[in-house]
Amino acid sequence: MQQFADLLDGLVFMPSRTGKLRLIAHYLETAPDPDRGYGLAALTGDLDLGPAKPGAIRALAEARCDPTLFYLSYDYVGDLAETLALMWRPPPGVNAAPPPLPEVVDTLMAAPRTRTPELLAGWLDRLDATGRWALLKLITGGLRVGVSARLARTAFAQWAGLDLHDVEEAWPCVRPPYAPLFTWAAGGEKPALADVAGFRPFMLANPLEETDVRQLDPAAYAVEWKWDGIRVQVVGRAGDRRIYARSGDDITHSFPDVAAAIDFDGALDGELLVRDADGAPAPFNHLQQRLNRKTVSAALLRKYPAFVRAYDLLQAGEEDLRPHPFAERRRRLEAFLARPRERFDLSPLLPLTAWDDLGRLREEARERRMEGLMLKRWDSVYVPGRPKGPWFKWKRDPLTVDAVLLYAQRGHGKRSSYYSDYTFGVWRGDELVPVGKAYFGFTDEDLRQLDKWIRANTTDRFGPVRQVKPGLVFEVAFDSIHPSPRHKSGLAMRFPRISRIRWDKPHTEADRLETLATLVEAGGGA
Amino acid sequence: MHARDWVKVTRQGIYVEPGDFHIDPLRPVGRAVVTHGHADHARAGHGATLATPETLAIMAVRNGGSLDGGDPLPYGERRTVGGVAVTLVPAGHVLGSAQVVMEYRGQRVVVSGDYKRRRDPTCPPFELVPCDVFVTEATFALPVFRHPDDRHEIARLLGSLAIFPERAHVVGAYALGKAQRVIALLREAGWDRPIFVHGALQALCDLYGAHGVDLGPLRPATAAEKAEMKGEIVIAPPSALADRWSRRLPDPVTAVASGWMRVRGRARQKGVELPLVLSDHADWDELTRTIEEVGAAEIWVTHGRDDALVHYARTRGLHAEALHLEGYEEDPSDATGGGG
Numbered sequence: 089m090q091q092f093a094d095l096l097d098g099l100v101f102m103p104s105r106t107g108k109l110r111l112i113a114h115y116l117e118t119a120p121d122p123d124r125g126y127g128l129a130a131l132t133g134d135l136d137l138g139p140a141k142p143g144a145i146r147a148l149a150e151a152r153c154d155p156t157l158f159y160l161s162y163d164y165v166g167d168l169a170e171t172l173a174l175m176w177r178p179p180p181g182v183n184a185a186p187p188p189l190p191e192v193v194d195t196l197m198a199a200p201r202t203r204t205p206e207l208l209a210g211w212l213d214r215l216d217a218t219g220r221w222a223l224l225k226l227i228t229g230g231l232r233v234g235v236s237a238r239l240a241r242t243a244f245a246q247w248a249g250l251d252l253h254d255v256e257e258a259w260p261c262v263r264p265p266y267a268p269l270f271t272w273a274a275g276g277e278k279p280a281l282a283d284v285a286g287f288r289p290f291m292l293a294n295p296l297e298e299t300d301v302r303q304l305d306p307a308a309y310a311v312e313w314k315w316d317g318i319r320v321q322v323v324g325r326a327g328d329r330r331i332y333a334r335s336g337d338d339i340t341h342s343f344p345d346v347a348a349a350i351d352f353d354g355a356l357d358g359e360l361l362v363r364d365a366d367g368a369p370a371p372f373n374h375l376q377q378r379l380n381r382k383t384v385s386a387a388l389l390r391k392y393p394a395f396v397r398a399y400d401l402l403q404a405g406e407e408d409l410r411p412h413p414f415a416e417r418r419r420r421l422e423a424f425l426a427r428p429r430e431r432f433d434l435s436p437l438l439p440l441t442a443w444d445d446l447g448r449l450r451e452e453a454r455e456r457r458m459e460g461l462m463l464k465r466w467d468s469v470y471v472p473g474r475p476k477g478p479w480f481k482w483k484r485d486p487l488t489v490d491a492v493l494l495y496a497q498r499g500h501g502k503r504s505s506y507y508s509d510y511t512f513g514v515w516r517g518d519e520l521v522p523v524g525k526a527y528f529g530f531t532d533e534d535l536r537q538l539d540k541w542i543r544a545n546t547t548d549r550f551g552p553v554r555q556v557k558p559g560l561v562f563e564v565a566f567d568s569i570h571p572s573p574r575h576k577s578g579l580a581m582r583f584p585r586i587s588r589i590r591w592d593k594p595h596t597e598a599d600r601l602e603t604l605a606t607l608v609e610a611g612g613g614a
Numbered sequence: 615m616h617a618r619d620w621v622k623v624t625r626q627g628i629y630v631e632p633g634d635f636h637i638d639p640l641r642p643v644g645r646a647v648v649t650h651g652h653a654d655h656a657r658a659g660h661g662a663t664l665a666t667p668e669t670l671a672i673m674a675v676r677n678g679g680s681l682d683g684g685d686p687l688p689y690g691e692r693r694t695v696g697g698v699a700v701t702l703v704p705a706g707h708v709l710g711s712a713q714v715v716m717e718y719r720g721q722r723v724v725v726s727g728d729y730k731r732r733r734d735p736t737c738p739p740f741e742l743v744p745c746d747v748f749v750t751e752a753t754f755a756l757p758v759f760r761h762p763d764d765r766h767e768i769a770r771l772l773g774s775l776a777i778f779p780e781r782a783h784v785v786g787a788y789a790l791g792k793a794q795r796v797i798a799l800l801r802e803a804g805w806d807r808p809i810f811v812h813g814a815l816q817a818l819c820d821l822y823g824a825h826g827v828d829l830g831p832l833r834p835a836t837a838a839e840k841a842e843m844k845g846e847i848v849i850a851p852p853s854a855l856a857d858r859w860s861r862r863l864p865d866p867v868t869a870v871a872s873g874w875m876r877v878r879g880r881a882r883q884k885g886v887e888l889p890l891v892l893s894d895h896a897d898w899d900e901l902t903r904t905i906e907e908v909g910a911a912e913i914w915v916t917h918g919r920d921d922a923l924v925h926y927a928r929t930r931g932l933h934a935e936a937l938h939l940e941g942y943e944e945d946p947s948d949a950t951g952g953g954g
Contacts, residue, residue: 174758
């Protein structure tokens with residue numbers, strides 16, 4: 089438990105991806121079995137301990153601490169679990185060794201929920217402050233140490249010297265504490281299971297620029313819409329039904345409606361979307377209501393019914409179709425969807441004779457609520473990763489707005505001496521209201537100049553944030569904009585980035601909130 | 615007579631009326647007694663300043679080399695000022711730090727200044743003086759502040775160097791006391807490589823050396839090539855970490871040595887990658903143990919989390935009150951004073 093606690097403590101402060109990978113690798117290298125397997129499962133979110141409620145922590149605190157001192161401390165620290173971890177005091181005489189992670193996990197899995205507080209107190213008595221903090225994080229669910237499941241799998245692959253795609257394929261075949269993975273890492277066989285609806289690493293497309301298009305042969309490519317949902321892989325195998333996100337994460341639990349309709353043995357590649365009242369794909373922020381949920385209410389299922397618009401067939405029964413060209417897979421997909429299927433339909437191909445047609449189609453994308461176009465070579469086989477050449481995505485042009493820099497925040501890691509995170513606003517009447525935040529889209533040289541400008545134009549400081557004198561205009565690019573009651577301006581941008589720094593433009597000529605409001609797509613409110 | 619009849623609280627801080635002197639006054643006064651050299655306690659410009667010779671030397675360094683009106687009183691020597699017998703006793707906070715022990719008409723009042731109870735290789739340890747009134751600091755007076763063993767924190771720094779051997783490890787540490795203590799603790803842990811120091815630390819490191827605290831080989835970070843500092847330890851004031859100064863370091867891991875680092879949210883907000891819980895102040899256990907051990911019937915709390923400590927002392931049946939002194943900085947990594 090102590091090593092796992094030290095790992096979490098390191099991760100929670102480490103801003104850089106490579107630094108996180110290094111810390112996880114160090115843990116995998118030095119922690120014993122089966123501890124490291126459980127530790128890894130905690131990071132990937134595969135450890136379901138039936139999370140304890142904050143109320144249980146509060147009750148422990150009240151039982152063991154002076155209430156006045158507890159509330160003064162809680163008020164200062166601001167986090168219930170951390171407060172208890174820091175002020176917990178073992179009764180005199182307790183001198184047992186810290187509990188190993190497997191002991192904690194196995195005991196919690198086996199014990200009834202009503203015993204959790206008593207078990208917890210016993211372990212807290214045996215841990216130091218960092219260990220207590222890690223234990224409370226573990227049992228309250230959601231570690232929030234800035235490590236995604238995919239990053240944890242990447243760390244495992246790098247540490248083991250294995251290909252990430254192979255690791256992603258193997259992952260659904262193992263359960264914590266992943267003994268077969270560690271055997272594999274030590275030179276054993278790759279884990280495989282016959283009756284698991286396994287994951288196939290995705291094939292990805294490269295972005296296409298206008299100038300590249302003309303160099304392609306129209307006859308060699310199939311063209312489809314690029315749907316504005318999330319890419320998923322839907323797999324059925326001997327009654328096992330799963331939905332995977334692009335990261336390889338199993339998201340079946342968020343989409344029981346789609347999962348229930350998997351009545352086949354095979355693997356589809358497609359876009360997960362929700363329907364609007366007319367049965368058409370709804371804007372992305374409707375789909376957002378369904379994402380990242382452990383459980384889904386009946387009301388949400390009714391209001392935002394999900395379906396998959398399929399564009400590839402990777403597996404049919406026992407047959408792996410990935411080595412076949414796209415043309416063949418497409419034919420098989422069309423045959424598969426020839427009869428109507430609940431929750432699955434076909435992404436149509438777009439007729440194309442000349443690239444001019446394509447440019448026209450792309451210009452319609454925004455109006456049709458599409459992200460852009462996809463181009464796939466008819467002869468392309470399905471391979472993991474992002475090979476150069478066979479697939480392209482040609483996104484619609486972003487929207488842009490001229491906004492005024494209002495606040496700048498210091499970055500992290502390599503950027504910690506630079507003001508690199510920018511909050512910008514537009515005019516509402518004669519005041520500037522914040523409309524978004526961006527921290528990329530500029531070069532290192534731009535950053536140096538921006539940092540200099542911010543230091544010279546600071547009007548106020550709040551910890552790592554500086555307020556600046558309005559005077560610098562950014563051209564901000566973003567994919568779309570949606571109504572949002574959580575933002576002061578009432579609008580939220582999707583994927584904002586700095587596209588140009590308008591050193592030349594007076595801030596009084598920046599855009600107005602009314603202009604932004606006209607860019608909200610019809611039906612965009614969720 | 616009550617102690618409050620001769621020890622008073624004014625806008626300048628604690629005032630001892632029969633001796634006509636202030637303790638750690640916030641503004642220039644005629645006669646000051648200064649507990650230690652941190653800027654918020656040791657302000658220049660007093661008519662006379664009674665302090666340990668080490669504290670006066672520190673004040674002189676910080677004042678550009680000299681100090682007017684210095685009145686040295688070595689540890690343990692007694693001086694009578696207007697009928698008040700004053701003795702300075704080690705406080706274990708930084709080099710030269712002292713508690714002010716005052717005896718007047720059969721009463722003994724001890725003003726702790728800033729103190730800690732644990733061992734520090736750079737200064738003599740805190741001495742317990744039984745008294746009638748104990749005037750204590752309360753910087754870390756919340757039960758969430760329990761500083762771990764110094765060696766544990768130094769081992770975490772060295773552990774990070776082993777995982778990231780190509781990155782400089784820059785430790786933000788207050789220029790007086792903390793910086794020298796971190797260096798001394800590293801030496802005790804066996805780190806014998808040259809340690810790179812920010813220019814603002816050099817004079818005080820030299821002064822510690824002159825007082826017999828061996829810090830081993832130090833090199834100015836400013837004169838070093840970027841590549842030379844890979845895998846090395848650099849010590850700088852906390853304010854330099856996010857400053858343009860830090861751009862000279864090779865992909866640094868940012869550490870800060872401070873008691874405030876115990877609270878993760880606080881460390882994260884400052885962008886610290888490796889928080890080291892190393893404090894020159896008493897933690898909750900040291901504070902509560904001390905107010906019991908001095909055997910005082912009255913506890914006065916000068917600055918910090920007085921609410922929690924006053925509450926605690928009252929639950930132990932002591933008379934306790936907060937003096938509400940303002941002007942002593944809470945968190946020196948935000949500014950330039952204090953000690954953290």
